[in-house]
Amino acid sequence: MDDIPQKSGLAERLLAGQTAALARAITVIEGEGPAVSYLLKAIQPHLGRAVVVGFTGPPGAGKSTLVNAFIAEMRGRGKTVAVAAVDPSSPITGGAVLGDRIRMAEHTMDKGVYIRSLASRGHLGGLSASAARVADLMDAAGFDIVVLETVGAGQSEVEMAEMADVRIVISAPGLGDDVQAIKAGILEIADILVVNKSDLPLARRTTRQLEAMLALRIPTDWKVPVLSTNAVDRTGLPELADAIERKAALRESKGARAALSGRTRRLLAQTVAKYVEDHVLRDQSAASEAIVTALQQADIDLKSATTKILTLLNEGLTDE
Numbered sequence: 361m362d363d364i365p366q367k368s369g370l371a372e373r374l375l376a377g378q379t380a381a382l383a384r385a386i387t388v389i390e391g392e393g394p395a396v397s398y399l400l401k402a403i404q405p406h407l408g409r410a411v412v413v414g415f416t417g418p419p420g421a422g423k424s425t426l427v428n429a430f431i432a433e434m435r436g437r438g439k440t441v442a443v444a445a446v447d448p449s450s451p452i453t454g455g456a457v458l459g460d461r462i463r464m465a466e467h468t469m470d471k472g473v474y475i476r477s478l479a480s481r482g483h484l485g486g487l488s489a490s491a492a493r494v495a496d497l498m499d500a501a502g503f504d505i506v507v508l509e510t511v512g513a514g515q516s517e518v519e520m521a522e523m524a525d526v527r528i529v530i531s532a533p534g535l536g537d538d539v540q541a542i543k544a545g546i547l548e549i550a551d552i553l554v555v556n557k558s559d560l561p562l563a564r565r566t567t568r569q570l571e572a573m574l575a576l577r578i579p580t581d582w583k584v585p586v587l588s589t590n591a592v593d594r595t596g597l598p599e600l601a602d603a604i605e606r607k608a609a610l611r612e613s614k615g616a617r618a619a620l621s622g623r624t625r626r627l628l629a630q631t632v633a634k635y636v637e638d639h640v641l642r643d644q645s646a647a648s649e650a651i652v653t654a655l656q657q658a659d660i661d662l663k664s665a666t667t668k669i670l671t672l673l674n675e676g677l678t679d680e
């Protein structure tokens with residue numbers, strides 16, 4: 361069996377850059393148990409080499425098409441690229457999964473490209489649980505660029521902001537939502553704004569609106585560019601790649617490992633949360649029943665019930 365990474369040498373094969381090992385490791389990491397801990401510990405010292413680039417934007421903005429064009433641009437620059445596409449199929453465009461298969465087909469013969477679609481919800485309660493780990497595995501496997509592609513909805517931008525070194529927010533004209541609808545929060549996290557579908561008539565207006573919104577911000581050492589792309593004919597891709605490389609170099613010059621520790625912190629937070637959840641749901645002890653009953657009868661509030669549960673858990677741990 362290949363299920364025990366210690367025995368199979370999975371970590372070693374992954375670190376040697378074997379694609380089959382990467383695929384296997386992603387499957388392992390999506391599960392639970394000692395194999396996950398072993399694998400993560402084995403790769404940890406090798407992390408932080410890849411530049412993690414987040415692409416987010418509303419459904420149908422052209423993220424997948426743009427990422428595909430970006431892969432081709434970076435391959436032309438001699439870089440290897442791995443993509444983790446989270447929630448690739450949005451209800452709006454429907455056929456996105458099929459489209460994603462087709463786009464992947466362009467790169468199937470290229471060992472310098474690896475694309476993996478991830479189901480977004482369910483595991484450890486969120487998008488980023490597996491995305492952060494998968495990004496780390498891709499980093500460990502030696503890819504120069506790791507792309508995290510997510511549909512911009514609610515939490516996902518914030519999560520992407522924590523995980524990515526370079527954050528790209530894509531919009532497109534004619535999606536029904538005018539630029540005003542781009543939440544301030546999204547603008548805040550963007551290192552680079554992209555107006556895709558530059559071939560559409562309203563694209564220039566969208567660009568001007570975004571520039572006007574950015575002008576209101578307090579200047580920092582990084583001026584957020586608003587770039588125009590046509591992902592279909594691949595216009596504007598060199599400029600996008602240049603901007604990403606500039607931002608990555610700036611990060612490097614500061615020695616910033618913020619995104620890497622962001623991924624580690626999130627991994628820890630989610631693992632702790634899962635551990636506590638499992639324990640609370642399973643614990644049939646009298647002490648735990650008493651806390652549930654007290655909460656139910658409004659003898660204590662939720663906050664003190666939480667504290668009591670954590671104390672209980674902690675005592676349980678020290679007994680072990």
Ligand SMILES: Nc1nc2c(ncn2[C@@H]2O[C@H](COP(=O)(O)OP(=O)(O)OP(=O)(O)O)[C@@H](O)[C@H]2O)c(=O)[nH]1
Pocket residue numbers: 417418419420421422423424425426448449450452453454456459511556557558559560589590591592593
């Ligand atoms: N005219 C034009 N169409 C584009 C451009 N980029 C993408 N499209 C089209 O827009 C549609 C949506 O593109 P996708 O790349 O699937 O968009 P997405 O953001 O990944 O969509 P979801 O995965 O559903 O969130 C497709 O029909 C693309 O061919 C562009 O630059 N110009």
Ligand SMILES: [Mg+2]
Pocket residue numbers: 423424425448449456
């Ligand atoms: Mg897509």
